[in-house]
Amino acid sequence: MxxxxxxxxxxxxxxxxxxxxxxxxxxxxxxxxxxxxxxxxxxxxxxxxxxxxxxxxxxxxxxxxxxxxxxxxxxxxxxxxxxxxxxxxxxxxxxxxxxxxxxPTEDKIAFSFRLYDLKDSGYIERNEVKQMLVALLSESEMKLADEVIETILDKTFLEADINQDGRIDKDEWQKFVTSNPALLNIMTLxxxxxxxxxxxxxxxxxxxxxxxx
The missing domain is CATH 1.10.238.10 (EF-hand)
Incomplete structure (x- = not known):
C-alpha cells in the first residue's frame, strides 16, 4: 500500500x-x-x-x-x-x-541492474548494455567508434558473465559492481x-x- x-x-x-x-x-x-x-x-x-x-x-x-x-x-x-x-x-x-x-549500496546495485535490464527479463544482455552505453554517451555529448564500444562490451562480459551464457544475472551483476564500484557513481547525487x-x-x-x- x-x-x-x-x-x-x-x-x-x-x-x-x-x-x-x-x-x-x-x-x-x-x-x-x-x-x-x-x-x-x-x-x-x-x-x-x-x-x-x-x-x-x-x-x-x-x-x-x-x-x-x-x-x-x-x-x-x-x-x-x-x-x-x-x-x-x-x-x-x-x-x-x-x-x-x-x-544502502544494495539498493543502488538493484536499481542499476534494473536500469540496464531494458526488457525486464531478469537478465542484462549485451545489446541492452550497448543501447544504454550509447544513450549515456549521447547525454554526455560524447561519441565513440563502434569498435571501441564493442571492445568495452567484450571486456564487460568477459568479467561479469561468470557462467558465460551470454547474459548477466543479478548475482553476477552484484559481484561485477562490487569489484568495480565506480559503476555506481551515477547512482549517487x-x-x-x-x-x-x-x-x-x-x-x-x-x-x-x-x-x-
Whole structure:
C-alpha cells in the first residue's frame, strides 16, 4: 500500500505521509518537505496536474522535451513505480532515495541492474548494455567508434558473465559492481544530502517534528 490515496499530489502531503516517507527512505522529514517543493515545480512545468509526465521529467532532468532517449525513458519507467505512466510524489521520493548518498549500496546495485535490464527479463544482455552505453554517451555529448564500444562490451562480459551464457544475472551483476564500484557513481547525487539548504524555507517553516515514530 502506498502512502498517498489521492489521484494527484497537488495538495501538501499530510504529516503522517511525510513521516512515513522519511521512515522508509534516507531523507529526513525536512528533506521530504523540501522535495515536495521541487516536485511541485516539475509537475506543473507543462501540465499543472500534480503529477510528473514523461515530457516534464525529461525537461527537468535532461533539459529536453521530446527528444527520444533510452536512458531518459528508462529512468522515467523506473520512477513510475505504480506503472501508471506518471510519477506521483510518493514515487518521486522513494525513487530519489536510491540516489541519496546515504542510501544502502544494495539498493543502488538493484536499481542499476534494473536500469540496464531494458526488457525486464531478469537478465542484462549485451545489446541492452550497448543501447544504454550509447544513450549515456549521447547525454554526455560524447561519441565513440563502434569498435571501441564493442571492445568495452567484450571486456564487460568477459568479467561479469561468470557462467558465460551470454547474459548477466543479478548475482553476477552484484559481484561485477562490487569489484568495480565506480559503476555506481551515477547512482549517487551528492546534492540530495543538502536538499534543505537548496530550499532553506522548509527548515524554518516545518510543521512536522523531526522524530520519526
Amino acid at each position: 502506498g502512502c498517498f490515496n489521492s489521484k494527484s499530489s497537488k495538495e501538501v502531503p499530510r504529516q503522517e505521509n511525510i513521516r512515513a516517507l522519511a521512515s522508509r527512505t534516507a531523507f529526513t522529514i525536512s528533506e521530504v518537505q523540501a522535495l515536495f517543493e521541487l516536485f511541485k515545480s516539475i509537475s506543473s512545468s507543462v501540465v499543472d496536474d500534480g503529477l510528473i509526465n514523461m515530457e516534464e521529467f525529461q525537461l527537468a532532468i535532461f533539459k529536453i522535451r521530446r527528444k527520444e532517449n533510452i536512458f531518459a525513458h528508462r529512468i522515467f519507467h523506473l520512477f513510475d513505480v505504480k506503472g501508471k505512466g506518471v510519477i506521483d510524489f510518493e514515487d518521486f521520493v522513494r525513487s530519489l532515495h536510491v540516489f541519496h548518498p546515504n542510501a 551528492p546534492y540530495l544530502r543538502d536538499i534543505t539548504i537548496t530550499f532553506p524555507s522548509f527548515i524554518f517553516n516545518s510543521t512536522v517534528d523531526e522524530v520519526v515514530a
